[in-house]
Amino acid sequence: MDRARHVYQRLLGHYGPQHWWPAETAFEAIVGALLMQQTSWRNVEVAIRNLRRAGLLDVRALAEAPVPVIRRHVRIAGLYRTKPARVRAFCRHLLDRCDGDLARYFGRPTDVVRADLLAQDGVGPETADSILLYAGGHPVFVVDAYTERIGTRIGLFRTREYRAIQNFFEQHVPRELATYQEYHALLVRHAKTLCRRTNPVCEECPIRSLCDFGRRRKR
DNA sequence: TTCCCGACTG
DNA sequence: CAGTCTGGAA
Structure with a gap:
């Protein structure tokens, strides 16, 4: 069996389904991705809860709201000098690109939507792919610091380049939306609970036998 | 003090 | 490639 798939099976068996964003609305996934950085x-x-309570969790509402008002609600997410304006600018873009219709916005080829996302202020590779995967229903593999850490520790790859890591997973894991969504969620879960940057808990790791780092590490 | 599911600027 | 940006939790 392929190692990348094997890792997925073990993580899923150990942690169980993580049931992430798809349960919520696509728009929430977008706002979440924009606010998530650092x-x-x-x-x-x-x-997000603050925005919802204020009736601002909506494309038009956010597009029209003054930045200071948005800032008041999302300040807790940090980077308040950039994030509020980016959220509003993104919503304005959605309005004049597709009249706020997300189905229409995402109803184009993956590469086209990705390029459009990357052209927005504050949207880099990870945020773009996260939006594509969890809000747009496009099967792209999301790469983040956790993906890189776990992948290099295990010895799946050595590169730190975003596209190279993404290609690795997309070539080894069947391109299925639910699988990609679940895999990324599981990597995040694993990185936070056991495969931490400092003090990783290798003794309890479900994929230790597959891991170059974990096998060599003493208890 | 460090770190958190980054992106941008110089 | 390194510095910078944010608040809050540990």
Whole structure:
């Protein structure tokens, strides 16, 4: 069996399904991705909750809201000098690109949507792919710091280049939306609970037998 | 003090 | 490639 698939099976068996964003709305996934950078997800959840409570969790509402108002609600997510304006600018873009119709926005070839996302302020490779995968239903493999850490520790690859890592997974894991969504969620879960940057808990790791780092590490 | 599911600028 | 940006939790 392919190692990348084997890792997936073991993580899924150990942690179980993570049931992420698809349960929520596509728009929430977009806002979450834009606010997530360099912040704990806990704070992003609070920010989204604040927006919803204020009736601002909507394309038009956010597009029209003054930046200071948006800032008041998302301040907890940090980087308040950039994120609020980026969220509003992105919503304005959605309005004049597809009249705020997300199905229409995402209803184009993956590469086209990805290029459009990357052209937006504050949207880099990870944010773009995260939006594609969890809001747009496009089967692209999301790469983040956790993916890189786990992948290099295990010895799946050595590169640190975004596209190279992404290609690795997309060539070894069947291109299925649900699988890609679940795999990324599992990597995040694994990186936070056991495969931490410092003090990893290799003794309890479900993929230790597949891991170059874990096998060599003493208890 | 460090770190958190990055992106941008110089 | 390195510095910078943010607040909050540990």
